[in-house]
Amino acid sequence: MSNNGEARDTALVQSVDRAVAVLELLARNGEAGITEIAAELGVHKSSASRLVYTLQARDLVEQDGERGPFRIGLGMLRFAGAVTGQLDYVRVGGPVCTALADRLGETVNIAILDSGVALNVSQARGSSAVAAQNWVGQRTPLHATSSGKVLLAAASADDQDRLLSGDLEPCAPRTITDPVKLRCVLQRTAEDGFATCMEELEAGLHAVAVPVFGSHGDVVAAISAAGPAYRLSQKRMPEIVEELRVASRDLSVRMGHSVL
Amino acid sequence: MSNNGEARDTALVQSVDRAVAVLELLARNGEAGITEIAAELGVHKSSASRLVYTLQARDLVEQDGERGPFRIGLGMLRFAGAVTGQLDYVRVGGPVCTALADRLGETVNIAILDSGVALNVSQARGSSAVAAQNWVGQRTPLHATSSGKVLLAAASADDQDRLLSGDLEPCAPRTITDPVKLRCVLQRTAEDGFATCMEELEAGLHAVAVPVFGSHGDVVAAISAAGPAYRLSQKRMPEIVEELRVASRDLSVRMGHSVL
DNA sequence: CCCGTTGTTGCTCATTACGCAACCGTAACT
């Protein structure tokens, strides 16, 4: 799971990897008991208990009283200070994504432009989601994602040239790697006010995104819905686009970006 | 290091504990290299490298490009969503604490009242600080800390009765455990507008705190400075109190609590 | 009061994590 594009042969430290998986589970589910954690990780209850105990000793996990389920501990605040730039998206984006994911049944993401890539800053899984992956904190290519296209389409021509310099990586068989063709797509995205991604990041995956506007009408983020191709059909796109626009406006307001 | 008051004999999972120590180091220092991390943790460079690699694979650690120092990764955003209630203190309190800690040379903390205890939500270490402990995310007793006394003093008489019900734990030889005596101290705190803690939490430790006001004049937090008794002398208190008050007002403004 | 479930802990052992040595790459110095 080398998510940084580094195909290293180095083995992960298994117990550290498991401890992080515990935290991911608690972050996703809100709370969980030892038995549930053990089942989810595929380890013995005693192993789960010891992992949780270690995280608890460091305040990264806590529980109400002596019994009851465990949850993410406030010791996390020590690390939150290192990612303050995106904390507004976490605080405000979470409820917006959750509400939309519940309505659509699909996974909803918010991404911002960060150092030439799309950076996912908030996510909520839909009830129908099969994949458990959390993209938050991960960077994805602009040319091969719906959010990326939205962010590119909103950039100036100069910025687009800069962002698209270099080869466009074929992430999947259907990835658009011709810069001329991509610019046409971006032109269309600017006109339509939304972008789609049909199996361009990975086979079988469809996504659609709309822009999130700042106070001056500029695009500060993109919000998207993603799911398997058989569920996110062309026919369903208009409905999803409209729901995304409503959520986008809600997000703008909650972020304090009241558009004139 | 059972910070939850649980004197369990269970051994910590060493590699998980070390991984968290890596994160603490990166959060505290901003960035660090493998050699520095290894030295700080007292492990071999290869061990540090593998720990960092595992955290990197989960986006909890990242680095610029292929080389250069490591820092806390944006994958932390996945966990920040679980502590959204206190994220404003992290985002706004950090710079205020850092600025004051630089000026005073002592450790500065912000604490809020949470479930009958003082919850530390932001901290910056002073240059003269000897202890490396980060209190953020930890809960401390109200009666034995300067912040706790400030928060208690601002509570109504009924709330004070409720918060002080039960025995007052003697945390140190000088802890005030007599409720009548403590109420006198709280009365004085309300009058003075600050509270001191002279070796009441632990021997050799002095601290002083002032309230942080909300929009309606209510006390929403306390900000404190702490250090060894020989540096935080009685003589130095007026200067420190004044600096804390300035920082407190700054914090209120930054939090959006403009006092009428 | 009994049963079932959750969570903890002592113990043993196998696997993992760790340290060592060697190596690679880069930067700084001569």
Place this chain on the structure above:
DNA sequence: AGTTACGGTTGCGTAATGAGCAACAACGGG
């Protein structure tokens, strides 16, 4: 321009740790 030093990585072997098992404790529900 070449050499040296430093930071970081990786293969390998081994010992220590982490994991699973079994037994037990505590609590809640019927």
